[in-house]
Amino acid sequence: MSARGLTKKQTTSAEIVLERPMVTRHYKMVWDLDRCVGCQIGPAVCPKDAVKHIPAELEGGRMVKRAGVDIDAEACIFCGMCAVMCPTQAISMTINGEPEIPIIDYEAFPKLIESTVFERELFDFGLKDFVVNNCPTHVISYNAEADTMEVDDAHCIRCRQCEVASSGAFQVVQPWEGLVRLQRDKCVEGCLACADICPTRALHIDDDGELTLADYYCIKCGACMQICPVKPEVEKYTTTFEVKEIEVKRERERVMNAHDLPIWVERWRVKHSPVDSGAWRAALLDMADDKAGAVEIDRTRALRRRDLLKALAGGKAMLERAKH
Numbered sequence: 001m002s003a004r005g006l007t008k009k010q011t012t013s014a015e016i017v018l019e020r021p022m023v024t025r026h027y028k029m030v031w032d033l034d035r036c037v038g039c040q041i042g043p044a045v046c047p048k049d050a051v052k053h054i055p056a057e058l059e060g061g062r063m064v065k066r067a068g069v070d071i072d073a074e075a076c077i078f079c080g081m082c083a084v085m086c087p088t089q090a091i092s093m094t095i096n097g098e099p100e101i102p103i104i105d106y107e108a109f110p111k112l113i114e115s116t117v118f119e120r121e122l123f124d125f126g127l128k129d130f131v132v133n134n135c136p137t138h139v140i141s142y143n144a145e146a147d148t149m150e151v152d153d154a155h156c157i158r159c160r161q162c163e164v165a166s167s168g169a170f171q172v173v174q175p176w177e178g179l180v181r182l183q184r185d186k187c188v189e190g191c192l193a194c195a196d197i198c199p200t201r202a203l204h205i206d207d208d209g210e211l212t213l214a215d216y217y218c219i220k221c222g223a224c225m226q227i228c229p230v231k232p233e234v235e236k237y238t239t240t241f242e243v244k245e246i247e248v249k250r251e252r253e254r255v256m257n258a259h260d261l262p263i264w265v266e267r268w269r270v271k272h273s274p275v276d277s278g279a280w281r282a283a284l285l286d287m288a289d290d291k292a293g294a295v296e297i298d299r300t301r302a303l304r305r306r307d308l309l310k311a312l313a314g315g316k317a318m319l320e321r322a323k324h
């Protein structure tokens, strides 16, 4: 029997590889398990529930086995949503050997607006080794020939460590806006597990051995909430949103004990290229805090609201013209 159309899965300690050979297109996705931190975003964004969070193993409040994910090969439809949203750039996708993400090509999903830029004239090159060694993902290098600093942009996680380490010569745009809060008095005594998983060192152990949060570096991945032994209590509720003027209902969960959790992360808003699709709005409702979904939906509605159009300078004439 031909294997065409069936998904093949290979798992090693370093990666999960899914491949689906079709008649003219060979789909391949790779999850790099060294980069994966078992965040909240991957399992939330997958429309087919194919991404399962694998919890870390803890001993004495420290991580002894890393958190990660497993992928249900039969459920995965190779849409690429998780590859777009992965906060640690752990997922790559190719079609016929070339990088390609179908959900973006079909304009059903946006590109995230994120960047890391190096301004050579602002940099004190005496800091170059410090900046290179400080990057948590080791994606900065010094190009001696061009006498400049370079970033492997595909793997940069936008933590902003280089911004601070270089006194502003690196400038980073993070995709997510939101909040992270640490309440040390709510922690399980002696636990430091979130510092072990945090990919940005926003959560770290300071020189006195204390768990400390440097919130500026946080990318709102939520891996710290996943590993924390104090678990959220959730309640289910139904939300509605509009897709092409049809009301869609969706079941969601909300956390009831946020104020009792040692670590708390909110994702309010994500910077992205323009898109108007049900897939994106549904994904946003699953990934982000309630308010983020509401802001996007309000924006889409605003573009159609007659009272707002009319309030534009010359808006009344525009509406009149639109009638004819």
Ligand code: SF4
Binding pocket: 116, 134, 135, 136, 137, 138, 139, 140, 151, 155, 156, 157, 158, 159, 160, 161, 162, 163, 170, 172
């Ligand atoms: S933003 Fe973070 S991961 Fe990216 S280059 Fe700077 S220090 Fe490295």
Ligand code: SF4
Binding pocket: 180, 197, 198, 199, 200, 201, 202, 203, 217, 218, 219, 220, 221, 222, 223, 224, 225, 265
């Ligand atoms: S502190 Fe921020 S970057 Fe670190 S694990 Fe938590 S959400 Fe992710």
